[in-house]
Amino acid sequence: MTTHQGSGPAVSHQARSTTGRYTYRAKAPRPQTADHTDHATLAHALGAHRQLLSHATSAIRTLTAARNELIAQAIEDGLTIATVSAATGENMKAVRTIALAYDDLHPSGLPRTVHLPALKQKSDELRAAERHRARITERREALIVMALRNQVCDDLELASLTGLTADHIRRSTRGIARPA
Template sequence: MPAHARSVSTVSGQGRSGEGRSAEDRPAAGRYTYRAKASRSEAPPHAAAKGERAKLAHALAAHRQLLSHASSAIRTLTAARNDMIAQALEDGLTLATVAAVTGENLRTVRTIGLAYDDLHASGVPRDAHVARLKAKSDELKAAGLHRDQIAERREALIVMALRTQICDDLELASLTGLTPDHIRRASRGIARPA
């Protein structure tokens, strides 16, 4: 092979292998790999904040619905118990007996009895009235305690949101269905980050 051909072949071979090396060693390829790893392992701070806000919004919406169901159950139980109070009074139970069994004061029991003016004696025995009133009153008390527990958990979520400043007062009012004044009262004494 002539010397001229040999030198061309060697130079072009180096050029090819040189190009191959520079493609592998290009900084852009290294940066691309690093970026891909970083995006998988670390979420940007604003994405984490959005995720926290979404979790909080979901939890507050769930508590709002639970409170709505609990309040509805209490209204239903109260109406049923008031019917029983009125019927028991119509059947001859005294105000004092009904008040003692239900835990209501005499004035409330009298007001409930007067609200029903179209009742007739049912013939149900005194002891049966007492047992039914006690059972319904206990059920109503348990429903009230359940609602209070849900409200306490919601208040804890509100305090957490105010401390971490995930939401402002108006957003929290919107998410909870409470007034902005309630949220401001809940925020008193809470240390917020500067």
């Protein structure tokens, strides 16, 4: 039954609410088709990768701060910039910049050789965390490509799910063949 109020057109999916205005009532459930299932699965996977990437980035920030403090303390305790550079894998200019950023440190009194194992370990942990983040990013990019090829999501929805911009999605998938 179609009802309408005033001079407005009749609307079949609406009914009168208690306030006298029309209320949208067309809330038909979406059928569980293969496309909807693919979309839900992909959305869940992209959300999980977004969270994993956030955790990996946070771990990298923490490890970088700890390593930088170790670098500055080692330089303050008398290790040369070249020795610290060799132990950490950073170039000498970066080591010098890091050491200069910590101007409030005092000599710890520890022997110089104590710093090298800690620097190597923290640098190895940082490189492992960066490799982990790169793997997560590669898997996210593969999911984006799969979504575009299978037409499960468009650029804007992918941007929303990944936390990237739609422009970044378009640029990074420029050469991907998309079905018409």
